[in-house]
Amino acid sequence: MNIRVILYFLLFITLPVLLPAQKVLSITIDGAINPAIASFIERGIHKAKQSNAACLIIKLNTPGGLLKSTRTIVGDILDAPIPVVVYVSPNGAQAGSAGVFITMAAHVAAMAPGTNIGAAHPVSSQGGIADTTMNKKVTNDALAFMRIIAEKRGRNKEWAEQAVSNSVSITSTEALQLKVVDLIANNTRELLTKLDGKTVELSGGLTTLHTKNGEIEELEMSFAEKVLHIISDPNLAYILLMLGFYGLLFEIYSPGAIVPGIIGVIGLVLGLYSLNTLPVNYAGLALIIFGIILFLLEIKVTSYGLLTIGGILSLFLGSLMLIRTDSLLQISRGLIIGFTIVSALFFLLIIGAGIRAQRRRPITGIEGFIGATGVTLEDLDPNGSVKVNGEIWQAESLSGKIEKGERVSVKSLKDFKAIVERI
Numbered sequence: 001m002n003i004r005v006i007l008y009f010l011l012f013i014t015l016p017v018l019l020p021a022q023k024v025l026s027i028t029i030d031g032a033i034n035p036a037i038a039s040f041i042e043r044g045i046h047k048a049k050q051s052n053a054a055c056l057i058i059k060l061n062t063p064g065g066l067l068k069s070t071r072t073i074v075g076d077i078l079d080a081p082i083p084v085v086v087y088v089s090p091n092g093a094q095a096g097s098a099g100v101f102i103t104m105a106a107h108v109a110a111m112a113p114g115t116n117i118g119a120a121h122p123v124s125s126q127g128g129i130a131d132t133t134m135n136k137k138v139t140n141d142a143l144a145f146m147r148i149i150a151e152k153r154g155r156n157k158e159w160a161e162q163a164v165s166n167s168v169s170i171t172s173t174e175a176l177q178l179k180v181v182d183l184i185a186n187n188t189r190e191l192l193t194k195l196d197g198k199t200v201e202l203s204g205g206l207t208t209l210h211t212k213n214g215e216i217e218e219l220e221m222s223f224a225e226k227v228l229h230i231i232s233d234p235n236l237a238y239i240l241l242m243l244g245f246y247g248l249l250f251e252i253y254s255p256g257a258i259v260p261g262i263i264g265v266i267g268l269v270l271g272l273y274s275l276n277t278l279p280v281n282y283a284g285l286a287l288i289i290f291g292i293i294l295f296l297l298e299i300k301v302t303s304y305g306l307l308t309i310g311g312i313l314s315l316f317l318g319s320l321m322l323i324r325t326d327s328l329l330q331i332s333r334g335l336i337i338g339f340t341i342v343s344a345l346f347f348l349l350i351i352g353a354g355i356r357a358q359r360r361r362p363i364t365g366i367e368g369f370i371g372a373t374g375v376t377l378e379d380l381d382p383n384g385s386v387k388v389n390g391e392i393w394q395a396e397s398l399s400g401k402i403e404k405g406e407r408v409s410v411k412s413l414k415d416f417k418a419i420v421e422r423i
Contacts, residue, residue, distance in 0.1 A: 033065020064097025244268025
């Protein structure tokens with residue numbers, strides 16, 4: 001009997017060593033949360049399940065992102081058939097805004113030393129925190145969403161609410177003390193060691209992690225996901241949109257330049273595609289288009305700058321309104337102001353100079369000859385010769401007799417004879 005007990009005991013303690021190391025899938029999120037990131041995380045969960053991985057580790061470093069994409073990611077994590085570990089890393093990384101929701105939703109939340117988490121208050125369309133009715137609705141909705149996540153994972157609900165309502169941010173050490181995260185690890189290997197033996201609750205029941213000797217497999221973003229991730233940034237989408245508009249505008253102003261037109265079409269298509277992934281306020285987009293139309297009219301209509309001023313105001317207000325307030329990431333106000341100033345200078349100086357050049361009196365051909373001044377080479381009574389623009393012309397006077405050496409102005413040209421009058 002004692003020998004059987006000893007054999008069972010030896011088998012129990014040696015079984016983990018005899019078993020092959022279980023694989024752990026790891027993905028890296030570095031940047032704003034957008035539809036491309038949501039698609040990548042969904043693919044990571046599916047891949048981890050297919051490959052029978054012990055868990056999926058999401059190495060997270062984000063300043064925030066889109067609330068719609070964040071909800072998609074949180075939903076995928078909460079319903080994940082395998083454990084999902086969110087690891088805020090490397091040192092100096094942050095889980096800001098949307099990152100707070102994602103970290104709180106993880107089965108296991110971890111942070112590297114020197115990282116921080118917090119500041120999850122939704123921002124207004126002007127890039128700041130406002131107290132308008134719409135922003136209160138968005139904030140209350142985000143609060144309810146955060147409470148659901150915190151209650152589901154048994155994390156510090158009070159702090160989570162403060163992160164949303166008051167933009168509270170804390171360090172990794174404070175997060176561990178306040179039970180916002182479960183552990184701190186210096187690197188991924190140490191994280192796997194600390195995860196080993198932890199029990200987490202999945203939709204199918206409880207499961208225990210065995211990751212101490214786990215083999216780490218990195219899953220990279222696909223090319224399409226990388227491209228979509230790059231152009232889904234609101235600031236880049238805005239830049240592409242503006243470059244598209246101004247490229248086409250320059251092509252219209254100076255037909256045949258070709259290059260500005262090509263750049264304009266490419267920029268406009270990429271900008272609109274990028275905006276399609278973002279929560280766009282179409283009233284803001286309409287104001288931007290209206291501003292461009294006013295700039296176009298300034299080229300053809302003499303408004304003494306009024307159309308340009310209207311275009312600048314329309315462009316500025318439309319840019320502020322372009323991204324709806326239900327996003328945790330907005331276009332930089334500095335970028336908007338910079339583009340507005342550049343646009344104002346461009347249209348007031350560059351195009352203004354071009355318009356003045358277009359409206360300047362011709363100096364060549366028949367158009368340039370009419371109105372030119374010259375000097376009589378002999379008495380005009382009423383016919384004679386004059387010198388105009390360095391050339392000698394036969395002339396006829398409209399002012400009666402004009403003596404030799406007097407200055408005259410060309411009024412018309414008839415049968416290669418200059419019709420002139422005394423100045």
